[in-house]
Amino acid sequence: MPASRHPPPSAGRGARERILAATRDLYYRQGINVTGVTELCAAARISKRTLYQHFASKDEVIAAYLAAVAGDPGYPPNAVLTRADLAPRARLLELYATLASGRRPLRGCPFVNAGVELPDPDHPGRRVAAAYKREFTDRLGALAREAGARGSERVGRRLALLYDGAAAQVTLYDDPEPAAEAQALAAAVLQTAMD
């Protein structure tokens, strides 16, 4: 009998995908460090043995979780920055709204959160998170340039700073209001760079 027709539930082709789906729920919602491998395997309906067939260590699971979010075109910040129905300036401002929606308690930015949870700068998950956020900042700068802003690289850094501040605050307060304040200041930053 081909293994692919009746895979055992703990070693099916979707095991890696189920692990990553479980991380995107549990690591994001309750945190990386409090989520043990046992809980993750239970949520993914796989055995620990299967998890360690796919990943050499929990650190590799964490890095794969962050890479999966970073590479997901449906991750709201990725989706909004590529919305063809919005002009560059509107895409940049809509970005802040992604922090205010979603399940409560609000949990902000998974990459900012990884920075807090993984204090070792050489942790493979932190490297993924920092690389994504540097690229994210570059994308904000490129959109600012498309929107006609002068000093677009600096504008991009400032928009990213406001995004991360709002991410930290919506998380701490479980309140969407800081995202609106960040959006208003981001609009002013863009306006100043276009006047």
Added chain:
Amino acid sequence: MPASRHPPPSAGRGARERILAATRDLYYRQGINVTGVTELCAAARISKRTLYQHFASKDEVIAAYLAAVAGDPGYPPNAVLTRADLAPRARLLELYATLASGRRPLRGCPFVNAGVELPDPDHPGRRVAAAYKREFTDRLGALAREAGARGSERVGRRLALLYDGAAAQVTLYDDPEPAAEAQALAAAVLQTAMD
């Protein structure tokens, strides 16, 4: 023999202070959730029994840690906001420099970090963190008013947003540069409110 002259090492009058000193090192530097009670007790040179004579639970230790930082006049953000040698505007701008100094890897704001690490909005540590940061935001607004800014409450919220964004970024990147960018934008926000 009076107990105070020769207190047993595990139950001396300084046990609570030693526990809090250990949290201010370990919880801040490596994180709250990865620091177990056993490691904390070893660093504080006390027994677990003594820890639980002073605190009902780890959650209470966490709340006491955050309250100790919040109430410490020597905590750099508290110290800089009360510096008599600086005018209100200079105090506000100097605040960002506190995020760029200190031991590497940079760990940003302990209250922002607590928001990430403690996802339950009812956690006693989160309540302490959120209350401190709301008061901190009010203090920034009051200093902005003293500096002559119009709309000082909004200015205070914006300066806090920039502070928390810089805190998140210096932590994620282990790089002081975002604190300088935040300071520059904070100066522009203040200037706009005074023009």
